[in-house]
Amino acid sequence: MTRLLEARQLGFRANEQQILSDVELSINRSEITTIIGPNGAGKSTLLRLLLNLSQPTSGSVWRKPGLVVGYMPQKLQINPHLPITVERFLKLAGASRQAIGAALERTGASKVMQSPLQNISGGELQRVLLARALLRQPQLLVLDEPVQGVDVTGQIELYQLIKTLRDELDCGVIMVSHDLHLVMAATDTVICLNQHICCHGHPESVSSHPAYLELFGRKHSEDLALYTHHHDHCHDSHGDIIDDDHSECNHD
Amino acid sequence: MTRLLEARQLGFRANEQQILSDVELSINRSEITTIIGPNGAGKSTLLRLLLNLSQPTSGSVWRKPGLVVGYMPQKLQINPHLPITVERFLKLAGASRQAIGAALERTGASKVMQSPLQNISGGELQRVLLARALLRQPQLLVLDEPVQGVDVTGQIELYQLIKTLRDELDCGVIMVSHDLHLVMAATDTVICLNQHICCHGHPESVSSHPAYLELFGRKHSEDLALYTHHHDHCHDSHGDIIDDDHSECNHD
Amino acid sequence: MIELLLTATTAALLLTAISGPLGSFVIWKRIAYFGDTLAHSALLGVAFGIWFNINIQLAVVAYCLLSATLLTRLNRSKRIALDTLLGILSHGSLAIGLVLLSLSDNIFIDINGLLFGDLLAVDTTDLYIISAISALVGGLLCYYWRQLLSVTVHPELACVEGINVPRMELLLMLCLALIVAIGMQVVGVLLITALLIIPAATARKFAETPEQMAIYAIGFGAIAVLLGMTLSATADSAAGPSIVTAATLLFLLTQALPNRQ
Amino acid sequence: MIELLLTATTAALLLTAISGPLGSFVIWKRIAYFGDTLAHSALLGVAFGIWFNINIQLAVVAYCLLSATLLTRLNRSKRIALDTLLGILSHGSLAIGLVLLSLSDNIFIDINGLLFGDLLAVDTTDLYIISAISALVGGLLCYYWRQLLSVTVHPELACVEGINVPRMELLLMLCLALIVAIGMQVVGVLLITALLIIPAATARKFAETPEQMAIYAIGFGAIAVLLGMTLSATADSAAGPSIVTAATLLFLLTQALPNRQ
Amino acid sequence: DSVMTTVKPMAMIIKAVAPQAVEVNYLVRDGHSGHHYHMRPSDRKLLQESNYFFWLGAEFEPIMQKAAAGSNAVNLTSSFATQPTLTKGGSHLWMNPITALALATAAADTLSHDYPQYKDEIAQRLASFKQQIAQLDADLKKGLADSTTRNFVALHDAYGNLSEQYGLHQLAAFYGENEQVIGAASRAALKQQLDGSGEICVFTQPQFKLKPVQTLLGEHQLKVLKLDPLATAQPMEAGYVGFFKDVSRQLQSCF
């Protein structure tokens, strides 16, 4: 188990507001860590600190020397005055044409390979960004709400893909997500963030933690219970619960 | 039933590609219409055509004269060089301070009222945009993926809010969404779009339509069946199905 | 000494009062070179004026307004950034103007006069013109402030909310063109474009709302005018460049201040 | 006539070959006024050169490189748009330069020479300088092309992917400053900045990738040079402005073409 | 055969001493300012075909440096540029007949080297020019002798050489050599100095606006002399003598 990244006592202040305080976490190889938390909790800020895109106002971040990172920002503003196709954009990551085709195929965006980057739709952009992140053969994948705006079919596929990638590349993954129901089952550690780390641990244990319940409310904890329960077994097309057979229903 | 907007034989071509063809639809007062479809289906493009932000290459759009529209775009790029707080941004919609406070309260973003617009998080921005749309007391609300990036708690609240608004303002609503499970129950008409209208009608009937099944796949239709089924009744915290009591479980 | 500088100072302060808010728009829309462009293209106006035998001052004003309109049109396609369009318009008209002028005979143009002007040469007639234009532009800005701001923040939202976006953009451009065209001939283009951008950029650091930025910009502009006039009176430097120097130093000084945490 | 224009045409074509790609970056980064800014601030360079008694040409080149460095630094805070910074630097240094010059006696600066240059007066020494600088800048551009492009498309992604973003931005600015500083003294700033932006903006309409844009820009630049030289030879107009005129007309012509549907 | 020079008055000076058979051309055409010169292809051609390019050196005509890069350039001031009075606000060297004569002498020297066959003609023309200049100088000195006031205000700082010769006194120049405008302190000083005096002589030029003077000295009676330092209105045939006669007529109307 190689340690890839470690945050020590991380804090961030801006505009006279404490946005993050006292965050301690470490990311290991071949582990998936998911950060959840309400809007404005500081999730994106935390990722930016981990990636050295902002400087913490207190604490420090240790990164494994020579760490290759694939990053997918929450919002990407593309300069409309630069003519660039999706393919060329991906080539900038230093990949071959073939690898690009394969990556887009995997993220389900091969249709837009020749389109101008500025014109593709919101969901297509997310898929392209994920393709770029994985083209780098990263040791660490950092994903900020990776399936935001992706259609239902795609969401499940993409989370599936992230897991597969983890196994293939044996890389660490840290991501932010609101899709508790889809993510919980595919993650090793959940970090529940609201300006500080409220609780963290295995998905099952976190979802019953008092801090978690306070943050998301009992009502939604119930919803979540439904989701996790949804992934514990399968339903037939009438919604009845059928036998738990992993090979058949694709959840694990 | 007042007609607010009607699209006739709408088509849109760009970059040698047909992006939309032959779209016919009409929006009525106090009706919620939801557009679903895969990424790149042309949903955002359709909304832009309806709002006269792009010109159709064929067909036409009729709008009720003097129609007051509240619009929430899928992505909002804010000029970083303009210093503007959330409050001032909302004031531009022509509302009073009090109304602004109330609107932010409703969308759950009162915390950021005095923050610079450029610094708020992704989910906070969505909430602010929705507040702006509803501050205009619109006759028609046009929402492009309104809960994108909003946390779980907020998603359910916001959809609830949209329904409440429809009732209060008696306005028409047209929105794009991927959250089939949350949206289906709260909508009057579903339009299933993939460059043309594949099928449309009441949620229940659409979800069994062959075109729908082809688009989203039987697998996901089953998922959806689970969701709609989820909204037909309630679950207790263990996921068991309990009695259908609308007042208790907040679905209708 | 005082009464010598009085007219000039009043004129500069009047311009400041209007260039503060207008300059804020210039910064928000990233068209810092609007003034220079008009100044460069004014040469083509001069050439046309000579060619068609019109009053040159009028020709310049007319050509500035025309350029602004053209720019607004061209900008609507959004394929090319506004600053690039400005650059092309600027160099293009300058070059065409030079070619036309070098083909015709007997022309003396005071390029330096247009560029650097002479604030101290302002007389009461100029003062009246500046007052009138300031009042006109100021009135328009106040009246349409909310709409102009909406369009600047997000043109599409503004359009959906029923604001006539093209008209507002044209209005803003024409106001700018007017103030530059007049300012250019009275105080020189260096002073007028510097007054547009430098105080507004200085104000950016302290402002939290657009209105604050506009008002602070007026304030910084006024300070720069007073400091610059003092510099000119004591060090015997040209008045326009002294004001710009003061404004620049003020900007650098405030940039060195720590950000509010 | 042909052999008379040969040196000038070669110099202009050499500049075009390098201004095409560099100009594309200028358009992408929205710094169309970079050249003008350096030209304006060159005045301050001249003033310093005189003050400290250094060779003026060297002082100008040094000051241009210094300005570019300063600009890159200031831009890192992101609070103020690059074009605004350019505007302030430009007007600020111009004004300070003017004030300094008006304080000292008897200094003649050829502002017009800097602005308009004299392409027809280019001699073989100039040609060697241009070739050397073009080769240097061209080599740097080719070598760092992918990294420069990454930084321009999205600095944060580039940073995460291990590219030294500040260094790349500085490199680009220094290349630009070098070509403008040299071009300014040889062919005038009007021609050099126009060659930077106008052909690249023309190419924008036809290009689908950054490389296409850079190459088309070279092509359009070369056409403009040849057309402009022909115009100059036939109509006996100044060469620099004629080339810029040709480039501008080419731009307007291609803008009138229909977009590919 | 042809020779080339920079501005029209210079061409007139050289024409006065050059042999009849040699054509004299100049770069800055009528109606254009000598400080904003751009070369055109026809100029370049003429320049290349000329045997000589006579100019005043980088100090007085910096804009001509590129044109003077060729091997045929001759700096006419190299013999006497050390005279300190010439560098003080006097880039228009031809505005003083004595300097003009020195320039003519320098040009004649060079020409007689290259055209030995015309040596006599050149010497003869120079002698006659010398005589005419002496006459001009004497006439102007006499014309100005009984003038009580010798102060003037200039728009363009180009008359240092002229005033030196005739004892005129330039109070201020609104535009410096670099065409930069003067500051507030100088203007205040000027205004104070002129307080009480009635008529003020102002030297102006077509490209400069009179406005700064009018604003500052509005209450005084301004006597505006539209000097024509580039001889725009004079036909070439009038020659330097004709040109300078016009200048001195103007001057005498003021002083």
Ligand SMILES: Nc1ncnc2c1ncn2[C@@H]1O[C@H](COP(=O)(O)OP(=O)(O)OP(=O)(O)O)[C@@H](O)[C@H]1O
């Ligand atoms: N540079 C900054 N200056 C001031 N405030 C900031 C800055 N950056 C972020 N914030 C504030 O910090 C808070 C956290 O922002 P962040 O983007 O990290 O949230 P998040 O957890 O990613 O939310 P979301 O789920 O909506 O994406 C927000 O309230 C935002 O307003």
Ligand SMILES: Nc1ncnc2c1ncn2[C@@H]1O[C@H](COP(=O)(O)OP(=O)(O)OP(=O)(O)O)[C@@H](O)[C@H]1O
């Ligand atoms: N101006 C344009 N030029 C060329 N292609 C365009 C343009 N606008 C949109 N497209 C293409 O049209 C398709 C539809 O885009 P649109 O944004 O409408 O999709 P969407 O249904 O909203 O997708 P998403 O769910 O991802 O937001 C995309 O494939 C996009 O690449």
Ligand SMILES: [Mg+2]
């Ligand atoms: Mg976020």
Ligand SMILES: [Mg+2]
């Ligand atoms: Mg969309």
Ligand SMILES: [Zn+2]
């Ligand atoms: Zn002169």
